[in-house]
Amino acid sequence: MIPAELGNCSSLxxxxxxxxxxxxxxxxxISRLSRLKKLDLGEDALTGEIPEDIHRCSSLNSLLLDVNHLSGRIPESLSKLPNLAVLSLSSNSLSGTIPANLSHxxxxxxxxxxxNSLEGEIPRLLGSRFNDPSVFAMNGELCGKPLDRECAKVRNRKRKKLILFIGVPVAATVLLALCCCAYIYSLLRWRKRLRDGVTGEKKRSPASASSGTDRSRGSGENGGPKLVMFNNKITYAETLVATRQFDEENVLSRGRCGVVFKASYQDGMVLSVRRLPDGSISESTFRKEAESLDKVKHRNLTVLRGYYVGPPDVRLLVYDYMPNGNLATLLQEASHQDGHVLNWPMRHLIALGIARGLAFLHSLSLVHGDLKPQNVLFDADFEAHLSEFGLDKLTPSKTSRSLLIFHPSWLTRLCITRSSINRAADKRS
Structure with a gap:
């Protein structure tokens, strides 16, 4: 055994x-040897722990304790040896982690x-300072640089990063899909509410009302002159009955292009009949323009079903009936009910319908000339239809109306922007 009396050799x-x-x-x-510069106890059979007070040998620059049976932890007090240049603790049974302050x-x-039996991660500063793997080799639980062994903490950190890298996009995709589903659900829900709640009753669709082709609805011999219908045959006399002689009670709207009446026929079919101002244009010009309007068909435009021209200066245009009124009425009802009737999905759908209709007209070099809420009509499914287009030649006026007139107040209320119209125009059907 090493005798304790060596501690009395103060000059050693x-x-x-x-x-x-x-x-x-x-x-x-031995810690009393304040002048001791080199302590070499290697290749013996020493046991126990390294003394914690070894740092009192303040002049020590070489500590060699390799190839023994020393156990316990490496004392953190070794960092208090300012002159230490050589430290060899290999081939022992030391355990625990490597003190990070050894790098100091x-x-x-x-x-x-x-x-040894050291464990944990090698301090980064110490590993970068001594980057030879042999310095830390043969420690089964030791990890980190310069050893080619990744620590569990680092693996867990990388695994978390990988989970975030994959999980965030997946979660964003799922959230986006849920938002799309919610948007579609809200749209369907509010459309049903508008169809069933605002109108008070479910009205008959104009498409089904006027879908029959070549059905006989009277003749010229017993009903007077015929309306020229593109799909049906209706007499002028039947139209007079359906509108009650163009009674004021059947007026749907009034505008610069005449008065629109609701025509309810005996078999249940309902149409809209526009009566142009008397003495507007000649019969031949009227027929030509009406035939050309028949070719303008789009899901967001009112469809011309027929026309009538006869004495004395009677000019009629027959359209599908739009049972759910116009945008002006809908905006008014929405303002009275704090906007609950006309929610944002419905506003977006209406705006797109208007934009698609305008884009189609522009593709045919047609200018609407009078775009306003009263001229945006809704069918039974609350899909927007533009009306009163292509009527300038049928109703000549003193002032040219070749410019497209926008009304900022209702456009703002509907929240239609130029960018939304342009985007919709690019995707027109």
């Missing part, structure tokens, strides 16, 4: 006891901690 500077058969522990009295020893040039 070098103590070399390597390669003997020394056993037992390192005496704590400024003059440390040689380090060997191999062949």
């Amino acid at each position: 500077e070098v103590l070399e006891l390597r390669s003997n058969h020394l056993r037992g522990s390192i005496p704590g009295d 020893i400024p003059g440390l040039r040689y380090l060997n901690l191999s062949r």
